[in-house]
Amino acid sequence: MAWTAAQLLAWLDEVEPRAAGRSHFEWLELPPTTAPEAIQRAYHAIARTRHPDLFRAALRPADLDRLVRMYARVTGAYAELRTADSATAYLRRHAPAVTSPAPPASPTSPAPPAPAAAPGASAPAAVDPARAMNARALALYRRAEGALRTGDRASAILNIKMAIAADPSSQLLRGALAELTRT
Amino acid sequence: MGLAVGIDLGTTNSVVAIATPTGVEFALGPAGERVHPSVVGFQPDGSVVVGLDAKHQRVDFPTTTVYSAKRLIGQNVRAPLVQLALTGLPFPVEEGPNQQPVIVIDGRRVTVPEVSGHVLAHLKACAQRQLGQAVTDAVITVPANFTDAQRQATKEAGRLAGLEVLRLLNEPTAAALAYGFGQHKDETVCVFDFGGGTFDVSLLAIKDEVFEVLATDGDFFLGGDDIDRAVAEFLAAELNRQLRVDPRGDPALMTRLAIAAEAIKIHLSEATAAEGTVDGLLHRGRSLSLPFRLTRPQLDELIRGYVDRTIELTRNVLTTAGLEPRAITEVVCVGGSTRVPLVRRRLAELFGREPALRINPDEVVAQGAAIQAGSLSGALYRGGGMATRDAVPTAALSPLAHGDVPWAQAAAPARPILLDVTPATLRIATAGGYSEPILDKNLPTPIERTRVFTTAHDQQRRVVIECGRGEHKRFAENEPLGTLVLDDLPPRRRGEVKIEVTFRVDTDGILHVRARDADTGASCDADLTILGAPTRGAA
Numbered sequence: 001m002a003w004t005a006a007q008l009l010a011w012l013d014e015v016e017p018r019a020a021g022r023s024h025f026e027w028l029e030l031p032p033t034t035a036p037e038a039i040q041r042a043y044h045a046i047a048r049t050r051h052p053d054l055f056r057a058a059l060r061p062a063d064l065d066r067l068v069r070m071y072a073r074v075t076g077a078y079a080e081l082r083t084a085d086s087a088t089a090y091l092r093r094h095a096p097a098v099t100s101p102a103p104p105a106s107p108t109s110p111a112p113p114a115p116a117a118a119p120g121a122s123a124p125a126a127v128d129p130a131r132a133m134n135a136r137a138l139a140l141y142r143r144a145e146g147a148l149r150t151g152d153r154a155s156a157i158l159n160i161k162m163a164i165a166a167d168p169s170s171q172l173l174r175g176a177l178a179e180l181t182r183t
Numbered sequence: 184m185g186l187a188v189g190i191d192l193g194t195t196n197s198v199v200a201i202a203t204p205t206g207v208e209f210a211l212g213p214a215g216e217r218v219h220p221s222v223v224g225f226q227p228d229g230s231v232v233v234g235l236d237a238k239h240q241r242v243d244f245p246t247t248t249v250y251s252a253k254r255l256i257g258q259n260v261r262a263p264l265v266q267l268a269l270t271g272l273p274f275p276v277e278e279g280p281n282q283q284p285v286i287v288i289d290g291r292r293v294t295v296p297e298v299s300g301h302v303l304a305h306l307k308a309c310a311q312r313q314l315g316q317a318v319t320d321a322v323i324t325v326p327a328n329f330t331d332a333q334r335q336a337t338k339e340a341g342r343l344a345g346l347e348v349l350r351l352l353n354e355p356t357a358a359a360l361a362y363g364f365g366q367h368k369d370e371t372v373c374v375f376d377f378g379g380g381t382f383d384v385s386l387l388a389i390k391d392e393v394f395e396v397l398a399t400d401g402d403f404f405l406g407g408d409d410i411d412r413a414v415a416e417f418l419a420a421e422l423n424r425q426l427r428v429d430p431r432g433d434p435a436l437m438t439r440l441a442i443a444a445e446a447i448k449i450h451l452s453e454a455t456a457a458e459g460t461v462d463g464l465l466h467r468g469r470s471l472s473l474p475f476r477l478t479r480p481q482l483d484e485l486i487r488g489y490v491d492r493t494i495e496l497t498r499n500v501l502t503t504a505g506l507e508p509r510a511i512t513e514v515v516c517v518g519g520s521t522r523v524p525l526v527r528r529r530l531a532e533l534f535g536r537e538p539a540l541r542i543n544p545d546e547v548v549a550q551g552a553a554i555q556a557g558s559l560s561g562a563l564y565r566g567g568g569m570a571t572r573d574a575v576p577t578a579a580l581s582p583l584a585h586g587d588v589p590w591a592q593a594a595a596p597a598r599p600i601l602l603d604v605t606p607a608t609l610r611i612a613t614a615g616g617y618s619e620p621i622l623d624k625n626l627p628t629p630i631e632r633t634r635v636f637t638t639a640h641d642q643q644r645r646v647v648i649e650c651g652r653g654e655h656k657r658f659a660e661n662e663p664l665g666t667l668v669l670d671d672l673p674p675r676r677r678g679e680v681k682i683e684v685t686f687r688v689d690t691d692g693i694l695h696v697r698a699r700d701a702d703t704g705a706s707c708d709a710d711l712t713i714l715g716a717p718t719r720g721a722a
Contacts, residue, residue, distance in 0.1 A: 001597060002598070040395075043627075044390060044393045044395070047393055047395075047600045048392070048393060048600055051602075052690055053559065053600065053601070054598065054600070056559065057561070068629055068689060068690070069631065071629060072629045072630050072631040073631075075626075075627045075629060076630050076631065076632065078627055079626045079627050083505065
């Protein structure tokens, strides 16, 4: 489950320069939501793949230190979003500042309609996913497909959300999420 | 690298274990004991005995036999609670460098990490003898509410014993790990740890291999020793009533009564009444015998206050986590004091379910530490390691060996991920004797938070940042952690200098503090001096 050292270093290179400007939801790789279960699941998913303990042997001390600092940001975000109340308060405070990379996944807010051209993750893709998103998002998209095949809808949704965090510009991913959360 | 073991370094007893692909194996002492008394006996010739032998010499040499070192480790000797704890100890304790407690043995000063280092060295030797290989690394467990200084001092003890401390693991997390590792559970558990000297209660969410602490609380000065003392005081009162002898002020006599009290307490966990005679009470050259009778309801009455306190803290931690008692799917008992029937009854009343007893409460923490040691060292995932050959006698006794998942057949369980929380609010002193929190209690770790402060006077060139932990607004009511000094500030008007104070708690629960002058950009890093922490080579 843990990422490889190479994957991890790529992630550090990606998030470090933008660390100061990232919203709590971006750190958790999650669209804005106030559902504590979804927030905990997102935090656990990151812990499973990137917790510093997993890389004690695999990374040089300097890189491990980078990881601890970035991972502490994830934990800090989780600390402020853990309860429905704190997540709601955060959203209210930061509503204009949070650049929502995806439609809100809160169960109370309706999902926007899927773009006509974008197929759902459950249907065979008319558009080649490999062309519709970057490589990291694609890996997560494939994982979502795998989860759907085993009937694990929750994991599929989570992976699509993580894919959106990795590639906010992909229309295909947004459509897939809309389809998955609509039914 | 040699082997990595898990060590439950307890106030009263310690346990050492190793996890391998086949299960968990406990290292036995010279007499075949699985539980090693955390007692160090200093001999006139300068040598030391540790464990059962040291416990046995406690009656004959009360002033040179050191126990309950965990109550003193990393503590500031001037702290009121420490002074209180000292009054019950028969060996002399003085103030050493950096306000740390030092024990005086025949005129020689011994630091507390040295004492704990002797215990750890003994455990290491037991493991090496049994496993036939060098032990170099260890995961050592500590109470969740241990301070930074206590953690640093525990690490120092490990270093003195020649052990690389891979990780300091919080005891409740270790217990949850022993309970849930490799079981693919989705549960919310309450770990109720009532040990010899300390009480901890924690709530954890276990989801597959992720163990997330939701909230934790505890009392550093509440444990089985208090129950023993309550019974010993009952015996002392009986001695006074029946034989007109007041044993208080006589360490040897009180030690004798304390040992009898422990035996009576243990007996009353099984029986409803204890009746007998305490022999060999030496007083003014005479050997006295004290007949006694104590029933379980009487014992319950003697210890009710202590048990009430544990239940109150358990309710608090549920409130903190926003959980109802019925949301808890399992109550895990840790520590010998959970064998007291009153404790079990009160737990069952609170949660509406009987506590889990699948794993021996004396061994569950060491078992979790061993799993974490095996995981961090990778030994859990290297098939056919040493213990498959040598584990024969004890692997069969291992709780995991007859647990739900026999490791030898299952694929090695995924590496556990432990997500801990801060056990107390970490704060700094501000003007007027007040304080401001930097990191709140029960925040997930590792975590880093920065707050900006400013100067209180014009032309102030130096700020002194006092760090403490506790829940009080007035700084003095919190526990001091140490002081950080930032020098050479630019001469400005009051309030014009911005000082960023950053607190970072790492995965070991150790606090790193940094202060930075935000305006000049000059990073004036400084090290935190922790009161009560050992200084190398001192004492």
